Amino acid sequence: MLAATVRDPTAVRACGRVLGVDKNLAWRLVRLAGAHDLAGVLASRPGSRGWGLAFEAFARAGCDPSLVAVLATARMRFEQEILDRRLDERTLRLLAFGGLESNQGREEILAIRREGFELAARRFGTRAEMLGTAYLVTPSGEGDLLDLTAVTTCLGLRRIGPGASFEIHRGTNSVSNCRPERIRSSIEAHRGMGSLVPSLSSPNAAEELLVAANPAINVVHFRGGGDPASQGIDAVFVESLPKAAYADARHPGEMGAFGAPALVPAVWFVLEVLVDRSVRWGEIAQGAMYSQIAGPVNRLQYFEQQRLPMSESPESGVDAALPEELGDLRVPHRAALEHAVAGIERSLDDFTVHRLVVSHPPLCSNIRMLWRLPERSDGAAR
Numbered sequence: 617m618l619a620a621t622v623r624d625p626t627a628v629r630a631c632g633r634v635l636g637v638d639k640n641l642a643w644r645l646v647r648l649a650g651a652h653d654l655a656g657v658l659a660s661r662p663g664s665r666g667w668g669l670a671f672e673a674f675a676r677a678g679c680d681p682s683l684v685a686v687l688a689t690a691r692m693r694f695e696q697e698i699l700d701r702r703l704d705e706r707t708l709r710l711l712a713f714g715g716l717e718s719n720q721g722r723e724e725i726l727a728i729r730r731e732g733f734e735l736a737a738r739r740f741g742t743r744a745e746m747l748g749t750a751y752l753v754t755p756s757g758e759g760d761l762l763d764l765t766a767v768t769t770c771l772g773l774r775r776i777g778p779g780a781s782f783e784i785h786r787g788t789n790s791v792s793n794c795r796p797e798r799i800r801s802s803i804e805a806h807r808g809m810g811s812l813v814p815s816l817s818s819p820n821a822a823e824e825l826l827v828a829a830n831p832a833i834n835v836v837h838f839r840g841g842g843d844p845a846s847q848g849i850d851a852v853f854v855e856s857l858p859k860a861a862y863a864d865a866r867h868p869g870e871m872g873a874f875g876a877p878a879l880v881p882a883v884w885f886v887l888e889v890l891v892d893r894s895v896r897w898g899e900i901a902q903g904a905m906y907s908q909i910a911g912p913v914n915r916l917q918y919f920e921q922q923r924l925p926m927s928e929s930p931e932s933g934v935d936a937a938l939p940e941e942l943g944d945l946r947v948p949h950r951a952a953l954e955h956a957v958a959g960i961e962r963s964l965d966d967f968t969v970h971r972l973v974v975s976h977p978p979l980c981s982n983i984r985m986l987w988r989l990p991e992r993s994d995g996a997a998r
Contacts, residue, residue, distance in 0.1 A: 617687060618649050621677040625649060635673035641666050657694075658708055667691060722927040729976040736881040736979040741779025742838055745772025745848060746945045747977075748886035749876035752956055752967065753861065753895060760992070762861040762895065765854065767956045770880065771945050772848035773838060781827070784880045785836040787811070787855050811855060812836070816952055818849035825849060838880070852952045854959065863895055865989035872898075875984030878977040884942060885977040886949070889985055890957075890967035898987045900930040903972045906982045930972040930985050936964045939973060 618625035622634045625646070632642030647660035662670060674684050698708070737743040752765040770784055812822055825839050836853075861872070874889045891897045905924040936953060938946045957964055972985050 617674055617679050617683050618645065620683065621674065621679050635670075635677055637669055637673050641669060645670060661691075661694075725925055725927060726975060729978060732978055733881050733883070733976040737776060739779075740782050740881065741775050741777035741840065742782045742784075742880060743774060743776055744770050744784075744880050744882040746770075746884040746886060746942065746949070747878060747880055747882040748884075748888070748949060750886075750888035750890060750953060750956070751874050752890045752892075752960065752962075753897075754892045754960060754962070755863075755895060756859045758859060760863040761859045762863055763960075764857040764860045765956050765960055766857065767952050768853040768855075768876075769886075769949055769952050770851045771948055773851060773880065774848035775838075775840075779840045781837040781840040782880065783835060784826075784838045784851070785853055786877075786879070787836070787853055811853060813852045813854050813952070813955060816850070816852035816948070816955055818851070821849045821851055826851060850948050852948070852955075854952070854956050862989070863897075864992040866992070868991070870989050872987045872989045873984045875982050877982050878979060881979055883976060884945070885974040885983060886938065886942075887972045887974075887983050887985060889970045890936075890953075890964075891970065892962070892966055893968055896990050897968070898990045900932050900970055900985055900987060902986050903928055903930045903974075904984045904986055905974070905977070906984070907978065907980075924978065924981060926974065928972060928974050930970055932968070932970050934969050934971050936967075936969055942973075 618631060622631050624630050628639065628643045628646050631637075631646055632639050635642065635645075637645075641662060644660050644662045644666065648657065648662075651657045651660055671684060671688065675681075733743075746769065748767075748769040748771075750767040750769075752767070754763050754765070755761075756763045766787075768785055768787070773784065812826070814822070827837050827839055828835065836851075874887070876887055878885050887903075903926060905926045907922045907924055936950065938949050940946075942949075953964060957966070970985060972983065974983055977983060
């Protein structure tokens with residue numbers, strides 16, 4: 617319709633002048649004409665009054681009435697689809713900005729995340745300043761398999777109101793003689809026994825506030841009930857997963873992934889992969905966030921994942937210290953990493969640090985860093 621009435625259908629000013637509409641409506645019509653996905657359509661479509669003005673403008677400009685009728689029908693069917701799916705305005709805004717690389721889109725997503733964080737914290741009476749997972753990747757000494765050490769930090773964890781006992785951690789496998797877990801260089805689920813590090817955790821935290829709800833699989837809960845704690849506590853877990861990852865791709869173009877779930881409402885979520893400099897490793901491809909729908913047994917047995925919009929990107933080769941905006945959290949986080957590398961007789965200088973920092977992650981989302989794994993060398997053992 618724009619092409620039939622305007623010489624340059626991508627020029628906002630020309631469209632506004634020919635159609636006799638204001639700049640905002642002209643901008644929306646041009647963007648809508650060029651939209652190629654749902655996010656683009658949702659972000660560009662006019663409101664009810666705008667549609668009325670647009671139809672009148674096209675009629676005045678002598679546009680083919682059959683084209684106007686097609687657009688009117690399509691618009692009505694689209695709006696009915698939204699009603700049938702019971703999508704509220706906030707959900708539509710999130711969908712609209714989810715696929716757009718713009719400051720407005722990023723601000724919208726962050727505002728929705730903050731609101732979700734506040735709701736979840738009040739609902740469960742629990743919040744944390746930071747939830748972090750770092751994977752230390754080292755050669756296993758067997759073929760091209762890799763050993764992993766997982767460092768989980770839950771910093772500034774506190775009660776802000778009454779609530780039930782709340783799951784905050786599910787550990788990796790730290791049994792020395794465990795069965796090798798060949799997961800194509802990824803840890804997509806926590807399993808097995810884990811270990812709380814008393815020297816790095818707040819005094820008496822385990823006795824008073826943390827409880828292993830199921831020691832067989834290391835499910836750790838933040839105890840509910842009683843008066844809310846005015847000051848937060850720190851909890852640090854360090855676990856190992858020997859021979860858990862592949863260094864090289866088994867198939868051309870294969871991707872590796874390291875991720876962790878956001879099990880507690882947190883202001884910051886930090887996912888890190890520290891790769892031993894002796895390991896040949898591909899560049900970071902992207903960061904990804906997924907919602908997860910719980911399975912029939914518990915909320916960590918997921919059977920469906922939906923990718924969520926996120927504007928944050930991983931950084932490679934960064935310093936072991938957290939960004940300055942995380943303030944006082946940098947000290948306990950650094951101490952946890954140093955404790956972990958000392959336990960495997962390494963130093964932080966032996967590793968290249970890859971980091972993804974997410975503000976106010978949705979509760980129970982799964983956040984990952986994805987790599988394109990390097991191709992296998994000719995002499996690599998299977």
